[in-house]
Amino acid sequence: MFWVDEVVDKILETYPDQDEFVVRDEKTLSGPVHVGSLRGVVIHGIIAQVLNERGKKGRFVFEFNDFDPMDGMPSELEGKGFDEHMGKPLYTVPSPDGKAENFAEYYGQTFLGVIKEIGFDPEIPHAKDAYKSGKMNKWIEIGLTKNNKIREIYKKISGSEKPEHWSPVSMVCEKCGKIGSTDVIAFDGEKVKYVCTKDKVTWAIGCGHEGEVSPFDGNAKLTWKVEWPAKWDVYNVSVEGSGKDHNAAGGSHDVGEAICKEVSKTHIPFNVPYEFFLIGGKKMSASKGLGQSARDIANLIPPEILRYLMLSKKPNQAIEFDPEGDTIPRLFDLHDEAAKWYFEKGERDTMQTDLARSFELSQTSSEKPKERFLPRFSQLVFIIQIPRLDVYEEVAKMKGSELTEEDKEEVDLRVKYATKWLETFAPERYRYHLQETLPESANNLTDIQQRFFGILAEKLEKLEMWEGEAIHGTVHEIVKSDDEFGPKVCFPALYTLFLGKEYGPQVGWFLSALEKEFVINRLKEGISVETSHGASQKETLQEDGKIEAGITYEQAKKLLDEHIKDPIIKMHCRESEVVLRALAKHFGEDEELWGIAGLLHDIDFDKTKDDVKDHGVMCRQILKNAGVTDELIEVIASHTYGMEEIPEYKDKNRSTRFQHALAAGETITGLIYAYGLMRPDKSLANAEVKSIKKKFKDKSFAAKVNREVVKECELIGLEVGEFLELSLNAMKGIANEIGL
Numbered sequence: 201m202f203w204v205d206e207v208v209d210k211i212l213e214t215y216p217d218q219d220e221f222v223v224r225d226e227k228t229l230s231g232p233v234h235v236g237s238l239r240g241v242v243i244h245g246i247i248a249q250v251l252n253e254r255g256k257k258g259r260f261v262f263e264f265n266d267f268d269p270m271d272g273m274p275s276e277l278e279g280k281g282f283d284e285h286m287g288k289p290l291y292t293v294p295s296p297d298g299k300a301e302n303f304a305e306y307y308g309q310t311f312l313g314v315i316k317e318i319g320f321d322p323e324i325p326h327a328k329d330a331y332k333s334g335k336m337n338k339w340i341e342i343g344l345t346k347n348n349k350i351r352e353i354y355k356k357i358s359g360s361e362k363p364e365h366w367s368p369v370s371m372v373c374e375k376c377g378k379i380g381s382t383d384v385i386a387f388d389g390e391k392v393k394y395v396c397t398k399d400k401v402t403w404a405i406g407c408g409h410e411g412e413v414s415p416f417d418g419n420a421k422l423t424w425k426v427e428w429p430a431k432w433d434v435y436n437v438s439v440e441g442s443g444k445d446h447n448a449a450g451g452s453h454d455v456g457e458a459i460c461k462e463v464s465k466t467h468i469p470f471n472v473p474y475e476f477f478l479i480g481g482k483k484m485s486a487s488k489g490l491g492q493s494a495r496d497i498a499n500l501i502p503p504e505i506l507r508y509l510m511l512s513k514k515p516n517q518a519i520e521f522d523p524e525g526d527t528i529p530r531l532f533d534l535h536d537e538a539a540k541w542y543f544e545k546g547e548r549d550t551m552q553t554d555l556a557r558s559f560e561l562s563q564t565s566s567e568k569p570k571e572r573f574l575p576r577f578s579q580l581v582f583i584i585q586i587p588r589l590d591v592y593e594e595v596a597k598m599k600g601s602e603l604t605e606e607d608k609e610e611v612d613l614r615v616k617y618a619t620k621w622l623e624t625f626a627p628e629r630y631r632y633h634l635q636e637t638l639p640e641s642a643n644n645l646t647d648i649q650q651r652f653f654g655i656l657a658e659k660l661e662k663l664e665m666w667e668g669e670a671i672h673g674t675v676h677e678i679v680k681s682d683d684e685f686g687p688k689v690c691f692p693a694l695y696t697l698f699l700g701k702e703y704g705p706q707v708g709w710f711l712s713a714l715e716k717e718f719v720i721n722r723l724k725e726g727i728s729v730e731t732s733h734g735a736s737q738k739e740t741l742q743e744d745g746k747i748e749a750g751i752t753y754e755q756a757k758k759l760l761d762e763h764i765k766d767p768i769i770k771m772h773c774r775e776s777e778v779v780l781r782a783l784a785k786h787f788g789e790d791e792e793l794w795g796i797a798g799l800l801h802d803i804d805f806d807k808t809k810d811d812v813k814d815h816g817v818m819c820r821q822i823l824k825n826a827g828v829t830d831e832l833i834e835v836i837a838s839h840t841y842g843m844e845e846i847p848e849y850k851d852k853n854r855s856t857r858f859q860h861a862l863a864a865g866e867t868i869t870g871l872i873y874a875y876g877l878m879r880p881d882k883s884l885a886n887a888e889v890k891s892i893k894k895k896f897k898d899k900s901f902a903a904k905v906n907r908e909v910v911k912e913c914e915l916i917g918l919e920v921g922e923f924l925e926l927s928l929n930a931m932k933g934i935a936n937e938i939g940l
């Protein structure tokens with residue numbers, strides 16, 4: 201059974217006599233809402249929907265939490281005059297655009313836009329109204345009078361010891377309006393004496409005011425762990441899930457439950473704990489100037505697909521989403537597979553039935569989905585890159601019949617998203633450029649590959665029907681016909697001939713999209729070219745020579761602080777530093793010099809992240825101004841040599857040990873970091889080289905980590921396994937710093 205139906209069964213078992221169910225979720229609106237928050241929205245929304253299907257009244261209630269204090273600055277608002285508002289309730293902070301009602305509403309409405317696009321229409325109560333209307337008064341009183349009991353629960357459940365005068369209630373300071381900075385001193389049953397302190401929290405400075413005022417009707421709020429069970433009670437919640445961080449042993453859910461049982465004697469809603477939503481590619485937000493908010497990601501994939509992404513996995517499975525890897529084309533494929541089983545008229549097994557159900561629930565409108573042809577996303581990505589191809593015509597070939605109006609609508613929609621993906625995150629291996637003339641790389645073909653072209657040209661010429669399946673069959677038959685051939689010899693050669701790179705879309709389909717004559721002629725051209733006869737073209741390593749840094753390690757650290765603000769990039773630089781130090785030690789080179797190279801290699805990243813074409817180029821001036829020597833600058837700049845996106849460097853090659861070490865070293869940090877994050881303990885402590893090596897071979901894992909660059913370690917005499925071990929150990933050494 202599909203997981204939602206199982207969960208709803210259990211809910212109905214838990215509340216056999218109940219007809220109306222409040223299914224509640226909330227979000228503190230302290231900045232752009234991260235896409236991960238959509239997981240909670242979809243889980244709650246879909247449970248409410250299925251409760252309705254079962255003839256119950258399922259009410260999806262999504263609270264805008266606008267009463268929490270502003271306790272962090274969204275990066276987009278840094279330096280824009282919002283500092284004075286730190287510590288104030290979010291609904292009293294002005295809207296960043298000056299148009300929305302307030303700060304919380306600005307971010308909340310953007311998020312609600314996405315929620316509605318993916319087909320949910322929750323009730324939207326606001327936390328400030330719950331307080332102001334007096335609904336929370338009972339709980340404010342509990343907080344003020346039972347504070348000692350609650351303090352004991354904290355200690356017993358979570359081990360957290362609060363000082364004797366601690367109160368779970370914060371007053372809104374009447375003078376400065378802040379809520380994060382106040383301490384309760386006394387409560388006489390009607391009024392609270394409080395002081396607005398200067399140093400209660402690091403993110404807000406109070407005004408020093410001492411006051412006395414009623415804590416009710418919106419003048420005070422509860423701290424999260426007490427507010428949560430209060431809301432379960434006040435909203436009469438039947439079902440409320442939450443992320444796994446809240447559900448850890450001794451975490452906020454446990455504390456909330458204990459308060460319900462021991463203090464308020466109120467009910468505990470049915471819980472649905474769920475796993476994290478992980479965005480792959482840690483450089484993602486920075487590298488293409490696009491963020492990770494729900495709005496940003498909703499712009500990348502159609503609403504149905506986004507909804508499918510969020511509901512297709514069971515709550516206890518993490519969702520990994522990497523727009524720079526294969527996630528998006530794979531997601532379309534999975535969705536299309538589910539659609540196929542939904543429309544299947546014959547028998548379905550359990551898994552196929554679940555897939556059909558996941559498709560049904562991913563619909564964003566209540567109308568029954570209409571059957572239409574779903575062209576494969578990865579093939580559309582290819583088609584739209586080849587100007588000579590007509591999209592409708594090619595899709596009609598894929599379908600095997602004329603396209604209906606609905607088919608065309610679907611094609612248009614997918615083309616829109618495929619174009620968007622190519623403009624933003626699509627990795628290099630999805631980018632194709634049909635070579636109108638024989639590419640230069642054809643010079644590296646071998647005699648065997650040319651023999652393969654000869655046989656293929658002859659057989660294809662005789663082919664009567666120029667269509668995918670027949671071509672596919674012909675190619676594969678030849679590939680298998682000779683021990684010297686085989687897929688590893690033939691396919692890269694074939695793609696090289698047409699695309700100038702060693703991979704491409706499924707070959708039969710791909711060749712069928714081109715004219716027969718063009719294909720045959722190109723094969724013949726490939727045969728006639730003078731080849732290198734498979735001669736080894738291995739480059740020899742050049743000497744680094746004696747290199748001075750021109751800058752001390754301390755100066756390098758300062759330079760980094762000056763130029764790199766993004767903490768994730770900083771962390772990446774620090775990781776690269778330690779890996780480079782370990783490599784220097786291994787080779788008996790200057791550890792400080794190599795460490796500085798690692799630390800500074802991305803020094804221009806903040807300036808080039810939106811337009812990567814100058815990455816590694818712009819750093820030259822920054823480093824020069826800081827006194828770095830030309831020799832070290834050359835090494836640092838070389839880490840982006842050969843990148844297609846960088847016109848100045850795309851034809852340059854790394855040539856020395858130091859250069860290869862830097863490129864391989866800074867690249868491997870991404871894989872090890874991603875590996876650490878996916879481990880159940882989110883730590884590198886028990887990480888093993890063997891399993892990282894597996895991940896290295898699994899091209900879909902942390903797909904943006906360029907394996908070819910990592911393999912440059914072999915050019916400097918390190919096996920991949922050895923290199924991984926050395927890098928892993930180096931990163932383990934700073935595990936605390938990088939949160940692994």
Ligand SMILES: [Zn+2]
Pocket residue numbers: 373374375376377378396406407408409
């Ligand atoms: Zn104050």
